[in-house]
Amino acid sequence: MGSILIRNAEIITMNEKREQLTGDILIEGTDILAVGEHLPCPTDAEVIDGTGRVVIPGFIQTHIHLCQTIFRGRGDDLELMDWLKGRIWPLEAAHDPESIYYSAMLGTGELIQSGTTSIVDMETVHHTNEAFEGMARSGIRALSGKVMMDQGEDVPLPLQEDTMTSLKESTDLLEKWHGYDQGRLQYAYSPRFVVSCTENLLKETALLSKEYQVRVHTHAAENQGEIAIVERDTGMRNVEYLDALGLANERLILAHCIWLSDREKEIIRDKQVKVTHCPGSNLKLASGRAEIPQLLDAHVCVSLGADGAPCNNNLDMFNEMRLAALIHKPENGPTAMDAKKVFQMATIGGAKAMGMEDQIGSIEPGKKADLAILNLNDLHMYPSYDVDTISRIVYSATRADVETTIIHGKIVMRNRILTTMNKEE
Ligand code: GUN
Ligand code: FE
Numbered sequence: 001m002g003s004i005l006i007r008n009a010e011i012i013t014m015n016e017k018r019e020q021l022t023g024d025i026l027i028e029g030t031d032i033l034a035v036g037e038h039l040p041c042p043t044d045a046e047v048i049d050g051t052g053r054v055v056i057p058g059f060i061q062t063h064i065h066l067c068q069t070i071f072r073g074r075g076d077d078l079e080l081m082d083w084l085k086g087r088i089w090p091l092e093a094a095h096d097p098e099s100i101y102y103s104a105m106l107g108t109g110e111l112i113q114s115g116t117t118s119i120v121d122m123e124t125v126h127h128t129n130e131a132f133e134g135m136a137r138s139g140i141r142a143l144s145g146k147v148m149m150d151q152g153e154d155v156p157l158p159l160q161e162d163t164m165t166s167l168k169e170s171t172d173l174l175e176k177w178h179g180y181d182q183g184r185l186q187y188a189y190s191p192r193f194v195v196s197c198t199e200n201l202l203k204e205t206a207l208l209s210k211e212y213q214v215r216v217h218t219h220a221a222e223n224q225g226e227i228a229i230v231e232r233d234t235g236m237r238n239v240e241y242l243d244a245l246g247l248a249n250e251r252l253i254l255a256h257c258i259w260l261s262d263r264e265k266e267i268i269r270d271k272q273v274k275v276t277h278c279p280g281s282n283l284k285l286a287s288g289r290a291e292i293p294q295l296l297d298a299h300v301c302v303s304l305g306a307d308g309a310p311c312n313n314n315l316d317m318f319n320e321m322r323l324a325a326l327i328h329k330p331e332n333g334p335t336a337m338d339a340k341k342v343f344q345m346a347t348i349g350g351a352k353a354m355g356m357e358d359q360i361g362s363i364e365p366g367k368k369a370d371l372a373i374l375n376l377n378d379l380h381m382y383p384s385y386d387v388d389t390i391s392r393i394v395y396s397a398t399r400a401d402v403e404t405t406i407i408h409g410k411i412v413m414r415n416r417i418l419t420t421m422n423k424e425e
Contacts, residue, residue, distance in 0.1 A: 002044045003033075004048065005041050005046070006027075006050045006373065007047060008050050009050025013364060014348050015362050022037075023037040024036065025039075025371070026042075027406070031409065032364065035363060048404065056372050057347045057348070057363055058372050058405065058407065059347065060117070061317060061320075061350065063122075063305030063307055065123070066144075068309055068311075069106045070099065071308070071309065073310065076310075078285070079223065079287075080223035088308075093158040097129075101130040104138070105134045105421065108139075109418050110315045112139070112140065112407070113399055115372035115374070117405065118143075118351075119140060119142045121143070125147055128173055129176070136185060138412070139420040141360070143186045145187055145188045147190050147192045148167075148197060149166070149191070150166050150196070166201060171208060174189075188216065189205045189209055190218065191216070193222075193238075194238055195229050195230060199234075202242070202245045209251050213251070215251050215355065216252050218242075220242065223259075226238075248267050257276075258287055275290075275300055276303055278304070279324045280307070284313075293332055301349060302349060303353040304317065304321065322394060324342045325337050325338070339388070339390050343393065349361075369407075372402050375401055402416075
């Protein structure tokens with residue numbers, strides 16, 4: 001792999017000092033080699049003229065279900081448990097290796113086109129190997145895993161599995177894919193949610209996550225009906241139960257966290273559990289609104305995710321960022337969730353959730369070259385001197401403004417054309 005020089009662009013670094021500068025970015029192999037003014041151009045470098053363009057760290061979405069991409073629009077206007085039992089589980093049960101591969105390709109294509117370079121993804125019970133093949137081909141950076149679900153009512157036959165099979169298949173996939181392409185793909189154990197998992201499965205998952213030092217990715221405290229089932233079956237609330245089984249630690253990524261008791265908030269804060277906020281999904285499934293400003297005030301690591309395509313009808317981080325900013329304003333005031341906080345959750349916050357803050361989430365020498373190049377020169381984005389670029393991105397940009405996406409030093413979309421889906425490249 002050669003080098004790439006992006007010249008004369010506005011760069012939103014998201015480094016420690018949050019510097020925004022105009023200059024060049026030199027990429028060598030998978031990494032950023034230098035950021036600065038008038039960098040020398042290696043003879044073999046591909047040069048991208050960044051004049052009038054804005055370069056940002058690629059977005060990091062920490063809760064996605066690629067396997068659900070092709071179910072978009074199938075199951076609107078329902079609440080969580082009815083939606084899972086009536087629509088999502090039967091659809092997941094019907095997946096075959098080919099459909100899951102194409103669902104992953106469609107989803108990753110959509111993510112790359114809207115500037116997302118890394119995801120934390122959850123597949124279904126079967127055919128996860130083919131989903132990994134799709135992720136490998138597309139060029140996305142991902143931490144993904146097979147869903148684990150060894151109990152539950154109204155679960156279709158193809159999604160039923162026993163505890164030992166669930167654990168073994170997960171660990172086999174981990175051994176096959178964790179670390180693929182110099183660490184671009186990684187494995188995360190993915191118990192669906194407490195409702196779907198036996199105590200034994202969750203305890204064993206905690207031990208495996210410790211042994212392999214990998215993330216556990218699950219849903220928690222999303223919906224009041226879900227919480228009532230957990231309380232009925234365990235006598236505890238979601239996060240308390242996960243903690244009692246040894247799962248609440250810095251490797252745990254919890255999607256949603258809308259309905260948290262004070263004790264659950266304390267566990268999340270004290271054990272450094274990572275929270276993924278999914279505002280689009282939370283609105284569409286009528287789940288509620290997570291108290292993100294309060295969690296951020298308590299120094300909890302919060303990042304963003306679109307959830308599956310049927311939860312909000314697109315996988316677009318611009319949509320999630322805008323909703324994340326807007327939904328708190330009526331109750332908590334205009335600065336409760338400002339553009340900078342949201343942009344931080346969408347970039348460096350996601351990197352922290354993945355345990356990769358030393359590798360991704362900002363534009364700095366030594367980090368992986370995961371970037372999106374935006375063209376904000378449309379008339380609707382006409383620059384104004386008193387509006388910060390981050391505000392323009394959060395409140396006005398759309399996926400159509402993403403011109404080029406680079407992941408792991410590779411151009412995966414050039415001038416809106418997905419290069420990895422093109423047979424010639
Ligand atoms: N909780 C358990 N499974 C799911 C799922 O597939 N999507 C969402 N949004 N929540 C869940
Ligand atoms: Fe989800």
